[in-house]
Amino acid sequence: MAVEAYDKKKLMDDLDEDDEPLVFKRSSSSSKQNQSNSETKKSVPQKHEQQSGRPASDVRPQNGQNNFVQKSKMVPSSKTPLDRSPLMSPKSSNSSSKGLAAKSMVDSKPSTSMTNESNSVKRQIKGESVLNETTPGPNEDLEDSEDDKPLSARLLAGQPKVNSGNANKVANASNFGQKSKIPKSEDSDDEMPLSSKFRVKSNAGDPTHRSSTSGEKKPLLAECRQNGSASMERKPSTVLKKRIGDSVKPADGSYLKKPKLSETSTLHKNKESSVKSEMEEEDDEDHVPISQRMKKTASSDMKSTPVKKMTKPTPVITKQFNKKSKKIMKNSKYSGSSKVPPSSGEGQKWTTLVHNGVIFPPPYKPHGVKMLYKGKPVDLTPEQEEVATMYAVMLETEYMNKPKFKENFMSDWRKILGRNHVIQSLEHCDFTPIFEWHQQEKEKKKQMTTEEKKVQKEEKLKQEEKYMWAILDGVKEKVGNFRVEPPGLFRGRGEHPKMGKLKKRIRPSDITINIGKDAPIPECPISGESWKEIRHDNTVTWLAFWNDPINPKEFKYVFLAASSTLKGQSDKEKYEKARLLKDYIQGIRTAYTRDFTSNDPTKKQIAVATYLIDKLALRAGNEKDDDEADTVGCCTLKVENVEPVPPNILKFDFLGKDSIRYQNEVEVEIAVFKAIQQFRSRKKGGDDIFDKLDTSKLNAHLKELMPGLTAKVFRTYNASITLDDMLSRETKGGDIAQNVVVYQHANKEVAIICNHQRTVSKSHSAQMSRLNEKIDELKGVIEELRTDLARAKKGKPPLKSADGKPKRNLNPDALEKKIAQTTVKIEKMERDKETKEDLKTVALGTSKINYLDPRITVAWCKRHEVPIEKIFNKSLLAKFAWAMDVEPGFRF
DNA sequence: GTGGGGACTTGCTAGAACGGCA
């Protein structure tokens, strides 16, 4: 590929100047500056609480009881709808309650009562209501029972409990507090877009509002700029002109689709002008993110070549990156491209796009192993054998217990076998010979020498290399899934009606390629065949697509990798939108609280649904077809999914995305409780609770409250702000290991909020037993050492070891040292054990990848000198390259 | 206004890759 000329490697090698460890260090003047910057912000911690809606006092102490409480006490409280989500009062987990590291965190915290008290006072001063909180005491005996609990219940358990009688009062009081910001009469508001009403002038009107920097009332963009993370939005027009492709408009000037506007970009446009002059004045390189500098340097090269070449940038924060991070940055698009948004205009995502298409799985190689039918070997054609093998390899999976899977498989296989084939019933089929053959193949592969494996890997890489990369607007970008899906049996989740169906082999004639107009059309890798269609649509980001063989009306796309500029840009926009919600959230909460009692049934349903989405982080819940798994989200909740238990508890039980069960009991406001009762009345179990509502109506309403707001933004917002709050509150200046525990704890709370579950690994109990054995063994060692120590102090030799062998005669100092070392070892193992147990059903990765603004993590790492690779793995570092130059003072 | 096509993002997991330990 021509792009190989692109000198990314050299650039990054140049950056690899120091081998310093891994830490974002605060040092010298710049760090001092950063520190003071963040301190400025920290000096008004309550501002952030107020702003984010999550007062510190709402967070349970770390002596973690949430897992011990049977019922969730989510308290939407009176106060909550207005400025905080009850979910955001994450209580600690059993790990934190028991883990040694976590304990250290706990120990260093101020007493709960003190914290609550002081914050309560603050809130009262601010005219806010105060929650009645009860803190359940620890009950370790109940711990095990938690394992079977849904995540949400775990988190919510032990949430601040509001006296339901007070709830309404407080709600009203809170509403009162908000009245000045929220229009009193609906009629009077009508001419005014809701969004403009709800944009909480928190920055302006609330003196306690946390500003993200010392500049208290700065618009969002200004904040972004200041924290160094708005490079993408900066001077867009100027920067975009620098991109080679931008001057090249499609020859016909027409696009295939009506261009899509980037909402976030639009949102920022107005603000941008207000800070523009400020931005223009800023010329100091010190404030320019490193990638921006790279871009600057690169721009001249770009003029002469379609592939961007980089020269050595001025290292800034990068100095603190360790080699590992640098290596990743090397591979990231940002190291080699500008941070300019890839779309230069309305809906246009790129100007030039070059790639090599997709790679197909190799053709099927028949193995000739015969399966049995009624105990006798059967002859199968290669095509029939291929499908039989797909089934055979799944013999030891759970799918074998699913009649639907078998039925669908047999139905599709029969079409290939033909009507008169000897095989007529799956019941009499014995696939064991093929299964065993497959196991042997796996074993053979395992037994290959390292050298053989290496050769194989290299060969594969050689074959795939050209498909791995695309050149988008002159920048070499990694392609995500350039391999066409191999044929197989559809593994639908939950009780998917199509599980077991045959996913047929995809051929070039199924595939539509999207590529730049002037780029060479990728050669079809299968001779004699050709692509279905070639398009030149620069308003979309896919490189290729084909129809899903299981659901032909749906598509499978080939996109750029998560680390690409395009994905990074859209990721950043997503988080910026969520940050924007911060400014509107109070108004939105006030509005939906008011509408709980609306006479307009649609309005009332929208209010309650929004409340649930905000408070419980529920998904929107689109309508589903009959040929999809029967799962629900907020708008599609059925009567049978929500049981009201007086006086004000709602019991949720439904299958959400991926058929993950959501079970939760929450206390809600009386008005919500009554509304749900009303929505359920005169309906059957399978009827929709929100019968006047669907996701499009809900999102249309949300857009009136804030530009670009949709249901899913609440999840991002609540996840990120929880992380930000917890990190800022719970980091007590411990060592790296302790800080990592703090992060994990915050990450876990977010995962629980979002109900990110995972199945317990098969080896979990074995692992736990092994750990217990090792701990017991070490405890025995300590006992022996203590005996030896006592004897040594009396000048006696040590006793013989358990197996009768004589031991070395050590002096008391050496024995004491050994005891201390063993104790540390035991502590570490205890900690590992507790973390493992605690996280066995919680998936931390999903929220990290999709919901937590990486800038929060990066900034926190910089503030506390935690190596970023302790938190982000290689691929996350690449995916979040755009966030790496954030200022340490950044707050969500 | 509604439905459905289309384009993405989000999510879990199997298996590959890695790394610690004997």
Place this chain on the structure above:
DNA sequence: TGCCGTTCTAGCAAGTCCCCAC
């Protein structure tokens, strides 16, 4: 060095939401 446990990541299923035609 090889085993075994752990972590990472590719793969692909399953969501959300936009937009356009009717």
